[in-house]
Amino acid sequence: MPMDQNTLTLSEEDMRKLGYQMIDAIVAHHKTQHEKRPLALASREEMDSLFLEEAPEKPSNANEVLEFVVEKVLTRSTLLSHPKSYAFVPGPSNYVSVIGDALATGYNIFSGSWVTSPAAAELEIVTIQWLLRLFGLPKKKGGGIFTSGGSMANLTALATARNIKCGDDFSKAVIYLSDQTHSSNIKAIRILGFKKEQIRIIPTDNEFKLSLNKLKNCIAKDRLNGLHPFCLIGNAGTTNTGSVDPLTQLSKICKEEDIWFHIDGAYGGAAMLSPKGKKLLKGISKADSLTVDPHKWFFQPYEMGCLLVRNYRHLTHTFTERPEYLKDIEGNTSEINFYDLGVQLTRRFNALKFYMSVKTFGLNAFRKAIGSGIDLAERLEAHLRQSKQWQVVFPATLAVINFRYHPIEENLSESQLDELNHFISEQVMESQLALLATTSLHDQVVLRMCLINPRTTWEDIQHTLTLCEAFAKQSSLWASP
Ligand SMILES: *Cc1c(COP(=O)(O)O)cnc(C)c1O
Numbered sequence: 001m002p003m004d005q006n007t008l009t010l011s012e013e014d015m016r017k018l019g020y021q022m023i024d025a026i027v028a029h030h031k032t033q034h035e036k037r038p039l040a041l042a043s044r045e046e047m048d049s050l051f052l053e054e055a056p057e058k059p060s061n062a063n064e065v066l067e068f069v070v071e072k073v074l075t076r077s078t079l080l081s082h083p084k085s086y087a088f089v090p091g092p093s094n095y096v097s098v099i100g101d102a103l104a105t106g107y108n109i110f111s112g113s114w115v116t117s118p119a120a121a122e123l124e125i126v127t128i129q130w131l132l133r134l135f136g137l138p139k140k141k142g143g144g145i146f147t148s149g150g151s152m153a154n155l156t157a158l159a160t161a162r163n164i165k166c167g168d169d170f171s172k173a174v175i176y177l178s179d180q181t182h183s184s185n186i187k188a189i190r191i192l193g194f195k196k197e198q199i200r201i202i203p204t205d206n207e208f209k210l211s212l213n214k215l216k217n218c219i220a221k222d223r224l225n226g227l228h229p230f231c232l233i234g235n236a237g238t239t240n241t242g243s244v245d246p247l248t249q250l251s252k253i254c255k256e257e258d259i260w261f262h263i264d265g266a267y268g269g270a271a272m273l274s275p276k277g278k279k280l281l282k283g284i285s286k287a288d289s290l291t292v293d294p295h296k297w298f299f300q301p302y303e304m305g306c307l308l309v310r311n312y313r314h315l316t317h318t319f320t321e322r323p324e325y326l327k328d329i330e331g332n333t334s335e336i337n338f339y340d341l342g343v344q345l346t347r348r349f350n351a352l353k354f355y356m357s358v359k360t361f362g363l364n365a366f367r368k369a370i371g372s373g374i375d376l377a378e379r380l381e382a383h384l385r386q387s388k389q390w391q392v393v394f395p396a397t398l399a400v401i402n403f404r405y406h407p408i409e410e411n412l413s414e415s416q417l418d419e420l421n422h423f424i425s426e427q428v429m430e431s432q433l434a435l436l437a438t439t440s441l442h443d444q445v446v447l448r449m450c451l452i453n454p455r456t457t458w459e460d461i462q463h464t465l466t467l468c469e470a471f472a473k474q475s476s477l478w479a480s481p
Helices: 013-037 044-051 062-076 095-105 118-132 148-165 183-191 212-224 247-257 268-274 275-280 312-319 322-328 350-363 363-385 412-433 458-473
Strands: 143-148 173-178 198-201 230-234 260-264 290-292 305-309 391-399 402-403 437-441 446-449
Touching: 013 458, 044 095, 062 402, 062 412, 095 212, 095 412, 118 143, 118 230, 118 305, 118 322, 118 350, 143 148, 143 312, 148 173, 148 183, 148 230, 148 260, 148 312, 173 183, 198 212, 198 312, 212 230, 212 247, 260 268, 268 275, 268 290, 268 363, 290 437, 305 402, 312 412, 350 363, 363 391, 363 458, 391 437, 391 446, 402 458, 412 437, 412 446, 412 458
Parallel strands: 173 198, 173 230, 230 260, 260 290
Antiparallel strands: 143 305, 290 305, 391 402, 402 446, 437 446
16 A cells, blocks of 8 residues: 655545445444444453564555454454443444534634634534533533543532642541532542542432432531631432432532532533433532533534533633733733643544534434433333342432342342352343343442433334343352252
């Protein structure tokens, strides 16, 4: 293949050939994904034997490299966009955004400052405004930034909270979160230099919602001890059960106590687009900062997270530096430099995919897709409640449902039920036919489905349940008396 070694370029013809080959592979994948196995299982040894080599000094044929990648690499990756990927929070994605991402990369837009791309900055402003409006945050004073994901959005939020509420001295600062809060928040708190003694993990109630009384007691005690309660993290959809903390009451406490109210809506926030979700998420508009994760339930490909804030100046106050080498591109204040709003200077043009997909499908398509996930989980709940073999452990909430195999005729102990459900998940995973994991609720091992993929059908779910039932029969529990 003719290529210019000195400039790292290909001829026009070869560029097209390679590009079409790639697009054909992606389209074929999108059209056949549901027939594939969602799970890739491989040991380090197997992967090493396929891929481990020294960096090649000599060139290879680009089409062959691509073919190798499509055949060997992409076939050995778990597909979180697969309709039978129920575990964690899947990433359903959508094809229009894939094209948006390809364009952003193809043009290699630097989306850090106004001067380097006014249109990229403007599209980020516009799409952030769409989201501010959706979540009822102030459109004029509010603001936000796209990040690599929810973890980075939470980190950005907590850095902002610390700066605004504590300034430089955070030695007495205390932060509150529930025992269901996503681990990325604890990670962020540690990165920011807080000690263990400054973190209060508040127990949740039976519905996995942060307990208001326990929170109030904890804050009062900390004040008595001369400490400085500065931030509370509320959940708008916990990863485990989809539970939403009592956001309105929490916001009142925060207001009274002068505490920053961060809400982690990484997975659940998007449900604002559906009537049922909007009802559950009442109070979300009271956040000082809010994490949402477009690469989850807004159907964007990885990586795309988002932080929204009530007051845009809180971000600039926290993240603005003025080095001499960026002086020429500072511009005027209405022309936003996103490097002033977060951690990254160089940023990919993430807003483009979001913009293109909403423009193409229309917001109403997103509303329907999100609503259908919520409905599907509710339908599954109703189905399981009718069954003598299945038990709903926690009802469908924001498209998440927790349940376990529990044949009522069998009189199994709790530990046997744990073992059985572990076994079912293990077997399903080993079969690679579905990505179905367990979680632990009130010390019970349960199966968990997160049904946010609009291409997951009722038949997919039935097929998976049948599979589980077949594996359950193979359990060693039945072997000996
Ligand atoms: C997924 C998730 C995160 C982390 O987001 P990433 O995009 O994986 O970094 C944080 N909080 C919640 C509630 C999540 O579901």
